[in-house]
Amino acid sequence: MAIVACMDARLNPYGIFGLIEGDAHVIRNAGGGITDDTIRSLSISQRLLGTEEVVILQHTGCGMTTFADDSFRSEIEAETGTRPRWHSGAFSELDEHLRTSIRAVADSPFLAHHTVRGFVFDVTTGALREVSARSSDQLTPNEVQANVPGPKSGSTVDATQHGLSRLVENGPMIDREKLETLISKEHARYSELHPGSRQAAARTGHLLQGVPMTWMADWAGGFPLHLARARGATVTDVDGITYADFCLGDTGAMAGHSPAPTLAAIRRRAFDDGGITAMLPSSDATGASDELARRFGLPLWSFTLTATDANRWAIRVARHVTGRPKILVFNWCYHGTVDETFATLRGDKVVARTGNVGPPVDPGLTTRVVEFNDLPALEQALAGRDVAAVLAEPALTNIGIVLPDPGFHDALRALTRDTGTLLLLDETHTFSAGPRGAIGAWALEPDIVTLGKAIAGGIPAGAYGLSAGVAERLLADPDADLVDVGGVGGTLAGNALSMAATVATLSEVLTDTAFAHMTALAERYESGVNELLRESALPWSITRLGARAELRYCSPAPRSGAESAAAGDSALDEYLHLYLANREVLLTPFHNMALMCPDTTEEQVGRLLEALGAAVAELAA
Numbered sequence: 001m002a003i004v005a006c007m008d009a010r011l012n013p014y015g016i017f018g019l020i021e022g023d024a025h026v027i028r029n030a031g032g033g034i035t036d037d038t039i040r041s042l043s044i045s046q047r048l049l050g051t052e053e054v055v056i057l058q059h060t061g062c063g064m065t066t067f068a069d070d071s072f073r074s075e076i077e078a079e080t081g082t083r084p085r086w087h088s089g090a091f092s093e094l095d096e097h098l099r100t101s102i103r104a105v106a107d108s109p110f111l112a113h114h115t116v117r118g119f120v121f122d123v124t125t126g127a128l129r130e131v132s133a134r135s136s137d138q139l140t141p142n143e144v145q146a147n148v149p150g151p152k153s154g155s156t157v158d159a160t161q162h163g164l165s166r167l168v169e170n171g172p173m174i175d176r177e178k179l180e181t182l183i184s185k186e187h188a189r190y191s192e193l194h195p196g197s198r199q200a201a202a203r204t205g206h207l208l209q210g211v212p213m214t215w216m217a218d219w220a221g222g223f224p225l226h227l228a229r230a231r232g233a234t235v236t237d238v239d240g241i242t243y244a245d246f247c248l249g250d251t252g253a254m255a256g257h258s259p260a261p262t263l264a265a266i267r268r269r270a271f272d273d274g275g276i277t278a279m280l281p282s283s284d285a286t287g288a289s290d291e292l293a294r295r296f297g298l299p300l301w302s303f304t305l306t307a308t309d310a311n312r313w314a315i316r317v318a319r320h321v322t323g324r325p326k327i328l329v330f331n332w333c334y335h336g337t338v339d340e341t342f343a344t345l346r347g348d349k350v351v352a353r354t355g356n357v358g359p360p361v362d363p364g365l366t367t368r369v370v371e372f373n374d375l376p377a378l379e380q381a382l383a384g385r386d387v388a389a390v391l392a393e394p395a396l397t398n399i400g401i402v403l404p405d406p407g408f409h410d411a412l413r414a415l416t417r418d419t420g421t422l423l424l425l426d427e428t429h430t431f432s433a434g435p436r437g438a439i440g441a442w443a444l445e446p447d448i449v450t451l452g453k454a455i456a457g458g459i460p461a462g463a464y465g466l467s468a469g470v471a472e473r474l475l476a477d478p479d480a481d482l483v484d485v486g487g488v489g490g491t492l493a494g495n496a497l498s499m500a501a502t503v504a505t506l507s508e509v510l511t512d513t514a515f516a517h518m519t520a521l522a523e524r525y526e527s528g529v530n531e532l533l534r535e536s537a538l539p540w541s542i543t544r545l546g547a548r549a550e551l552r553y554c555s556p557a558p559r560s561g562a563e564s565a566a567a568g569d570s571a572l573d574e575y576l577h578l579y580l581a582n583r584e585v586l587l588t589p590f591h592n593m594a595l596m597c598p599d600t601t602e603e604q605v606g607r608l609l610e611a612l613g614a615a616v617a618e619l620a621a
Contacts, residue, residue, distance in 0.1 A: 003057055004056045007029055032098075055117050056105070065094065126354030197238055200238055201226070246594040256597040262456070262457030262459070288463075296437060301464070305498070320480055322422060327340050328369070329341050329369055330371065335428075390421055400552040400564040402559065402561060423447050431453075438545075457509060521605050536617075547597075579618075
């Protein structure tokens with residue numbers, strides 16, 4: 001691969017495309033334009049060094065848009081007495097400049113006509129957007145393969161196996177101009193269908209970003225749907241439209257909205273017995289811990305309000321009992337708003353995730369990052385024996401679903417044990433794998449487990465469980481302040497209402513029978529999407545983890561966080577989410593996850609497949 005990039009210091013081509021040094025020839029000049037010297041370098045790269053792909057990388061906020069070529073050369077002439085024969089390459093419109101550059105490479109008689117692709121990197125958000133060679137004409141095979149990677153940072157991925165070409169298999173190319181037209185049409189329909197939500201969004205009051213929690217602003221239609229009521233597997237907005245809900249509160253409502261046993265327990269606790277929070281233990285807490293111990297195999301549990309808190313406190317425990325400072329996470333992971341986990345790779349350097357708000361310290365001081373499924377990198381990262389814990393989801397779920405390779409978890413467990421590193425598994429999302437989560441489904445043996453979101457049927461609750469060995473080391477240390485200000489507690493954590501909801505949800509709602517129903521529906525959805533992809537020949541894939549499944553715009557399915565990030569496409573996301581919402585079906589707004597709950601029906605899954613098929617048909621027509 002040869003990459004032609006602007007010389008702007010904010011661009012790191014290796015990091016942006018998830019390559020390591022040596023995987024690509026990088027040719028840099030002001031503006032990333034195609035000059036005679038660029039053609040010369042590309043010709044040498046192709047003919048003597050064997051590269052086949054050409055990628056042109058430009059970026060937002062380019063200084064080349066801030067001046068005119070003629071005046072620039074005139075200034076030089078005024079200062080030196082000589083007018084340059086060369087042109088500066090200044091331009092005014094970024095996409096058109098990139099299209100001109102793509103065509104210059106594709107049309108050059110001195111270059112072998114392999115794949116040529118052009119991308120714009122947003123220096124503010126870190127998003128990566130592909131631009132087609134022409135705004136409307138049919139592309140030629142040696143021009144852009146129009147499948148758009150999304151936000152991506154660096155990785156240690158071997159580009160010979162996992163580079164750009166792997167993420168775009170043969171299949172129909174997406175007509176970007178048509179896609180924008182379809183998005184505009186769906187935007188108009190969304191606005192027309194939801195006047196009540198639109199008006200509610202305009203009445204923001206004193207809400208930051210107009211919503212009670214800023215993530216709720218991330219909605220494809222330009223404004224979020226506003227909730228009127230929800231029950232089971234449906235939600236109804238303020239305009240009276242009822243949706244088949246496959247978002248389910250981004251897993252918080254995996255038990256369904258307002259499940260009857262949970263409501264009964266809440267009513268008993270709040271109305272009959274009284275006492276929502278009292279800083280006193282309740283019998284429900286014992287029942288909840290017994291159920292978690294039965295399911296996940298760890299004997300001792302403590303409760304929090306969120307999975308974020310569970311992970312934060314578990315990290316503290318791990319550092320305390322090991323005496324080690326660092327943790328290790330996998331690239332593009334998500335473990336709640338835990339400072340140490342907002343880290344990613346840029347080349348081989350650990351850096352803060354793009355958009356990380358006010359990181360307290362350089363994450364390279366606290367965190368090691370490796371790619372999921374990369375055992376050699378994991379072994380190297382643990383070799384120094386300064387990592388307290390590997391914090392991992394059993395499968396990545398927040399950058400698309402990335403499943404472990406065969407043998408990965410056995411090797412992960414062996415490496416952590418050999419290096420004295422604790423294994424901390426976050427089952428907050430992977431609980432969808434079955435009634436005992438991925439730990440039960442795959443016979444995993446963690447030292448610490450964290451959970452949240454779904455365990456209390458929508459009432460805020462989280463938990464962390466400790467192995468007997470970890471608990472013994474912790475409790476034997478008189479310096480571990482577990483009962484006052486040691487950093488592992490909170491006034492509302494383990495409150496009576498949360499405990500009542502947790503024990504009811506686990507024992508009566510998210511049962512073995514419920515998971516069997518949920519998983520069967522997810523299997524049907526997975527099978528239906530695979531059939532749709534075969535019929536459409538789209539180079540996409542779907543990955544399932546028990547009761548959840550996720551569509552990704554690449555084939556085969558990603559094996560690492562960097563691969564999955566590269567397969568993102570914000571425009572396709574916007575189109576599919578809008579199209580489905582306009583037909584009364586909701587996916588998780590952050591990505592293309594469809595989750596089943598105990599109340600999800602065959603009819604709802606059929607409706608989702610029908611709407612998705614219609615969206616693809618309109619795109620391909």
